[in-house]
Amino acid sequence: MLIDDLRAIQARHGFLPEEELKSLSERKGIPLYEIHGVASFYPHFRLEPPPSADLRVCTDLSCHLHGACDVLETLRESVRNAGLDQWEVSAVSCLGQCDGAPAVSINGRSYLSMTGERLGRYVSRLAADGKIARQPVRRAVNPGCIDPYDHPMAAESLKHWVSRGDAEGLVQTIKDSGLRGMGGAGFQTGVKWELVRKTASGVKYAICNADESEPGTFKDREILYHYPHLVVEGLILGGLAVGADRGFLFLRHEYDREREVLEQTIKAFYSAGYLGDGLLDSAHSFHLEIFDSPGGYICGEETALLEAMEGKRAEPRNKPPFPGTHGLHGQPTLINNVETFAWVPAILRRGTGWFRSQGVNGAVGRKYIALSGHVNRPGVYEIPLGTRVCDLIRDYGGGIAGGRELMAFSPGGTSSGFLPASMADIPLDFKPLADAGSMLGSGAVIVLAEGTDMVDMARNAVTFFRNESCGKCVPCRTGTAHLVRLLDTILEGDARPDALEPVADVAETMELTSICGLGQAAALPLTSVLRHFPSAFASRGCQPVGHGEKTGGSPDE
Known part of the structure; x- marks a missing residue:
């Protein structure tokens, strides 16, 4: 490749x-x-010799809330004052370390919870020794229901299926469970598996999309680290169910610790006979390898991912056809998210009734949520699907940091926009959030406390999409750039009173005509702030027309 x-x-x-x-x-x-x-397309590759040291500060939403811009300026000043002209300091898109905000990448490795004092020590050590040790990171996990085994090499679901060989029954079980895609779209998993299975072809593939890159999203990182055996087993089961004998785990390149764990797990699965030719002494074969993403948020879009694997620029394909019938190298390809595959062993082991009964407030199943922003205990939590946002913040996140009140929250990653505190009793479930004009998205809840500048938040979010747009389609490429310029003008105090009038048309055009979900959702952070926080614009001399204020309330209400 x-x-x-x-x-x-x-x-x-x-x-x-x-x-x-x-x-x-x-x-x-x-x-x-x-x-x-x-x-030249991928941020991982360099066409010029690298600097003596490469320092990048994440400035996206969660890190931005924790002073990343100040960290960036402090770092630039420190490097400049030290005369380290061969060092390169820059901002970077989300590193997937939002629970350790603000995060910094130093020579390709992530360092978390960066304070001025800690940053100074790293700079001094790097200047003196030319390298620094990997930062120790505690990786506690919130105990949940996802792992049905007492031992990570049990693979009982895989053993049971291989002994029976009932692929149609396996697909039907996943359909009956109500398991949906946990990466953003929420498509019915069993329906996708059935589509790939019924597509006639002598060659099929199964791919696990582990390239989560949206600001606030890091749940798959923890699943990969703590439950790699479930991800690998689920991927094997999915591949065998649809008739594939080769699989790939498409992993974001910043996840070096997770890669080490996955390599060990895949090696152990081969040794145990769970992977390879004639797995578990059956007629089935399945081979699995890791494909390291060359970088870029757009690689998380399933057809862009396929383009990258085929050695092309990661530009999304027009659909239809869909990957289920025309995927990798034009062959039927099953693509699911990390969490989606990880739930499969538990569903097969405990039954569809068990999984369906796990939700609350009318929801089905359980869900991993990445919680970050202004909370006391940011992290990854396994919750019953349908848990209210206010309960998540209070019971799992320990409440708002500093004892402040809730102002807003993003319920499903940056692309889901912002909802006001008065809506904090909304269940984290697909339909209720869609009805509210948002989405469950990537399973990332970002909490914003009172006093947060919502116009600044909108600019930060839309800037991410502008930076990460692949540029293939005009609505996304020009639309995101236009919205960022508009927000810059408003925040600089130079906007006209009618500056916001074109926003609705631009947003609608992007939603209806962009090729992929990036462009379709990129305007939502801005339009949601216009809808729920119009006074944030009015106070800057820009009066939104036809929007009613919907703010207030605390996570306890």
Whole structure:
């Protein structure tokens, strides 16, 4: 694969020298311009020699709430004053460490809860020794119901299925359980499996999408670290159920600790006979490998992911056809999220009735939620689906940090927009959030305390989408840029009173005509603030027309 070739070159040189790219072009028969097009697309690749030290500060929503911009400026000033001209300091999109905000990447490794004092120690050590040790991180897990085993190598669900070999029954069980995609779209998992299974082809693939990159989203990181055996077993079961004999785990490249755990798990599964040819002495075969994402939020979109795996720019495909019938290399491909696969062993072990009974307030099943922002205990929590946001904040997150009142929250990651405190009794479930004009999305709840500048929050969120747009379609590329310029003008105090008038048309155009979910949802952070917090704009001289204020209330109400 081209991505692997580029990764190998960069591992040898620290960047992609022109001579190496020319040699690769001749060796593979790929035009040099195509190789450049791919290499220049992904943030992981460098076309110039790297700096002596590469320091990047996450400035997206959760880190922004914890002073990331101040950390960035302090770091720039410290490096400048120390005369470290060969160092590079920059902002970076979400590192997936939102529970340790603000987070900083130093030479490709993440360091969490960055204070001025801690940052100073790291800079001094890096300047003196040229390297720093990996930061120790405590990885406690909230005990839940997802693991049905006493031992990580039990794989009883896999053993049971292989002994019976009833693929149709397996798919029907997943359909009956009501399990939905846990990565954002919420599509019925069993229906997707059935589609791939019924598509005739001699070659099929199964892929686990572990490239969560949306600000506030880090639940899959913890599932991969604590329950890798469930993810791998679920992926094998999904692959065998649809008729695939090869699988991939598409992993975001910042998750180095998780990769180590996954490598160990996959190796152990091969040793135990759970992977490979004739697995568990049956006629079934399934091989699994990790594909490291070359970077970029857009790679989380399933067709962009496929493009990356095929050695192309990660630009989403027009749909239909869908990956279930025309996926990797044009073959039927099952793609599910980390959490979706991880729930499969428990469902098969405990039964569909057990899973369906786990929800509350009319919901079905359980869910992992990443909680961050202004809470006392940010982290990843397994909850009954349908738990109210106010209960999540109080019972799991320990309440609002500093004893403040709740002002707003994002219920499903940055793309789900913002809802006011008065709606904190809404259940974390697909339909109630959709009815409220939002979505469960990536399972990331970001909490904003009183006093938060909601216009600034809208700008921060829309800026992320502008930065991460692949640029393929005009509505997304130009729409996000236009909205960021507008918000910049408003925050700088230079906007006209009627500056917000075009927003509704721009947002509607992006939603209806963008190719993928990034562009379709990119305006929601702004339109939701306009809807629920119009006074935030009015106080800056911009009067939204036709919007009613809906704010107030605490998480206890």
